[in-house]
Amino acid sequence: MITLTSPHRTRYHDLPAGFKLASLCVLTVFLFSIDSLAVHLSAVAGIGFLYALGGSRFVRAGVRGLLPLWPFVAVLAVWHAITGSLITGIGIAAKLLAAVGLANLVTMTTRLDDILGVVRKLTLPFFRFGIRTGGLDLAVALVVRFTPSLLRKGQSLATAWRARSCKRTNWRIMVPLTLSAIDDAERVAEAIRARRGS
């Protein structure tokens, strides 16, 4: 499965994942606690500069990552234009762009297994409270393995439906799809048991 980590290598890729995630937390809290248009606009400019250091391909990928924000920016623009507080709207949009841009920067430059390593460390204290976290790696691997497989099964069920009926495929294929997920889970559990010899 393709992750959102940028294949275009930058200097940020070499920074430790824990450091990047901790910095992201601190900076996001800072951005949301400050109510200053100048700070938010400076943050957008600063984060834009960080992207620019990664090269033009990296900047293009960063801009693509911000595209899902446009409906919210549009809603803010219309809302604040109507209420006559456009400057406030620009401030909120700048804060959103800066926070999402920074978070995307961390996602784009941190490998999945590095983030999983941080999650593993963070979940260690849960052991003390009797919560098992050892299955996390296995569960992550199973999701990555079975998402495309379930998607293919859904497409096969839809094709079979269309071959037998002139009506459009509808929610009813969810029943066999859910059953196939349960059956796959039973088979996987059986395989893990067999491998462990229990």
Add this chain to the structure above:
Amino acid sequence: MGARNRFAERDIALIALFAALVAALGLVPSLMLASGVPITAQSLGIMLCGTVLGSVRGFAAAGLFVLLVAMGLPLLAGGRGGLGLFVSPSAGFLIGFPVAAFSIGWIVERARSVNAFWAAAGGAVAGGVVVLYAFGIAGMALSLEKSLGEASLLALPFIPGDILKAILAGFITMSLARMRPDSVLSRRNRHFKR
């Protein structure tokens, strides 16, 4: 020990496969509405986590899905993923997924004497609409600096679609309960549960 391990392995497999089901449902074509959150079958998957797996496993499946999205897998509707979503206006919905699945499962587990459709559909409306939207609206209000009432206006267009999905979750759970009663873990007797 054998029995303990068997349940642990089965639990992990079920949790992972339902997280994969939620992910697969987000990759089918979606409809984008005005405030930017696409309407997909993904929230139906979250509802099924609760109605089929029950509260704890449902919470874990939805939580695993959210964790993978945070870790940068593009599993959310429209191929979205990454940490940016957790500071965007739709963050409340994402963070609310595990809580919604837990609430749905909790209600279905306590309504074993009620018909499977009504238990699942009622649970899905309460957890998948009321609880989820409470998180989603609070998230939008915080990030867009709007009041809860104003943020509710932005969320309003999605509610009919999600109520429809809750009804579908009821039908799907009822079909599963009829075809293979043991597969609906939320409605199995307590002595079958770990």
